[in-house]
Amino acid sequence: MLLDAIGLLRVCPERHFGDQAFFLLIASMLSVFRISPPVDGQDHEILLEPKRKTGLIAHPEPFTCVIEPRSEKATGRIRQKPN
Numbered sequence: 152m153l154l155d156a157i158g159l160l161r162v163c164p165e166r167h168f169g170d171q172a173f174f175l176l177i178a179s180m181l182s183v184f185r186i187s188p189p190v191d192g193q194d195h196e197i198l199l200e201p202k203r204k205t206g207l208i209a210h211p212e213p214f215t216c217v218i219e220p221r222s223e224k225a226t227g228r229i230r231q232k233p234n
């Protein structure tokens with residue numbers, strides 16, 4: 152690309168490391184936690200309406216959800232001290 156050739160376009164040299172670290176973080180969290188929509192008084196799931204803030208980085212608006220261990224085994228892994 153022309154911009155690249157004349158040195159005006161740079162890309163992050165560590166973006167693949169960043170992407171993979173982020174993937175591993177999310178995969179590790181999902182392996183032990185179940186993340187579900189919030190429930191009302193009758194235990195019915197409340198449908199979430201995804202909303203984003205505007206700006207350079209698209210943060211989600213605050214929302215509630217239920218985060219719980221997937222199983223007894225998962226609880227053990229969450230409580231395990233890192234080596």
Ligand code: HEM
Nearest residue numbers: 159160161162163164165166167168169170171172173174
């Ligand atoms: C997904 C995670 C990451 C994102 C989104 C990201 C994004 C960026 C962006 C937008 C730039 C500016 C490129 C430009 O000058 O136009 C940059 C530069 C840079 N990033 Fe990252 N980055 C990430 C992870 C990392 C990590 C993990 C490291 C180091 C371990 C790193 C090291 C650098 C360095 C050294 C530069 C300067 C490159 C240069 O001046 O030529 N980045 N990054």
